[in-house]
Amino acid sequence: MGVIMFMKKCKQRHPLNYITLAVLVIALVFIFTGCDEETVDVEGAITVPDDFATIQEAIDAAEDGDEIVVRPGSYKENIDFNGKNITLRSADPDDPEVVSETVIDGGGSGSVVVFENGESEDAVITGFTILGGSGKMEVLEFEVEGEVREEPAYYGGGIYIANGSAPTITKNVIIDNVAERGAGIMVYKASPVISENEIKDNTSTRGGAGIFLAESSVTVSDNKITNNASGRGGGALAISGEGEAPSIIEGNDITDNRAENGGAFSIYDAETEILNNSIINNNASNAGGALYILRASPIISGNTISDNGAGTLGGGISINVESSPEIKDNIIVGNEADGGGGVAIIVNSSPTLEANTISDNRGRTGGGIAMGEGSDANILENDITDNYAERSGAGIFISASSPVIRGNDISNNEARRDGGGIYATQESSVTVSENAFENNRASNGGAMLAEEGAVLEISSPDDNTYEGNVPDDVVGD
Secondary structure (H helix, E strand, C coil): CHHHHHHHHHHCCCHHHHHHHHHHHHHHHHHHHHHHHHHHHCCCCEEECCCCCCHHHHHHHCCCCCEEEECCEEEECCEECCCCCCEEEECCCCCHHHHHHEEEECCCCCCCEEECCCCCCCCEEECCEEECCCCEEEEEEEEECCEEEEEEEEECCCEEEECCCCCEEECCEEECCEEEECCCEEEECCCCEEECCEEECCEEEEECCCEEEECCCCEEECCEEECCEECCECCCEEEECCCCCCCEEECCEEECCEEEECCCEEEECCCCEEECCEEECCEEEEECCCEEEECCCCEEECCEEECCEECCECCCEEEECCCCCEEECCEEECCEEEECCCEEEECCCCCEEECCEEECCEEEECCCEEECCCCCCEEECCEEECCEECCCCCCEEEECCCCEEECCEEECCEECCECCCEEEECCCEEEEECCEEECCECCECCCEEECCCCEEECCCCCCCEEECCECCCEECC
């Protein structure tokens, strides 16, 4: 009887038992629902390490159109797409935590990722941290001043793209790679799309620490390119030569990069379009804190070029040797160099500077703009204001050159010596018309000063306007 009574008690259910059971059921439903979502996320895909232990094994087994999903982990390998138009992605390229935890580590040997067999835009790599690359040894040909040169070097520490390949590189972190050229990404005679990546802390000894583009047509958009260092040119990007169409560099945040020339950009023999980028706090030990342009004619438009510095010329932009860029609608503010705090123009260069804000820049000569050595810039309808020169030409310094300066607001510039607004020397011939000179200051020639055979070509009657310049308006011819 006692046993029977015990069994009956076991069959009785306390109300809390039902609550506990309900909670367990809900929890199990949640867990299995989560598993289902994860399964759907990779449905039909090859998965690593589930299906294959390594990423390269999965690529080797894949066919065009396949998707490979790589679960979080550190994969110590160097991979080659081998001409396959496949998608290689992490479990969630939009989740920064997943991207940081899904690592392809080259282990200090070769390029981490290679595209060199004609891959198309349908070859996609997205959602990885790519690190530990040291570059691919190649002998590549570059055309320099009309001469083709063979350049053996280690190229493309993080990613190497060549031979007409056109992959899509998006939503990756490309970090801590090294190479002689293109430590983060090297592109040679190819046309990839490089978008929404973070490219940082890469180091090159010869050029293009973040990205090196050579004889290519590339779209580089909406990336964060920061804290890369080049021993020569292009801390963030080096661009050399032309592809079938100009490369387009648009909408990127480019900060805290450094190089000998071109803390952010070095552009050689190219017509690249540099559009709507934020180019801030980059540094060149020699010339071009933000941009260094040599024998090139890029379009530079809509950018913010701010707080960059150079040791010699062009805290913001340095334009060199027969270059003819179009520089329009940019904000060039707070940059500093020995000559041309905002912009430096030398050696037979013929740029057009139009509708820019060139303000609050500093230089020993030419706080806003400095030009020399036979250059003949068109300086049109800019706001050239609040610049400072330790010596002469706070707004514009001109030596042995023949610019046209028309329709600008040249105001509130200050030189400790001569030419608060404009200073011209060494037989320059300067056409000055329809400008407004207001509140510029200098020891002599508050608005303009010409000496050493320089000529200021001013219409009669003078169509410039003057107000509040100290101690005077125009001194010299």
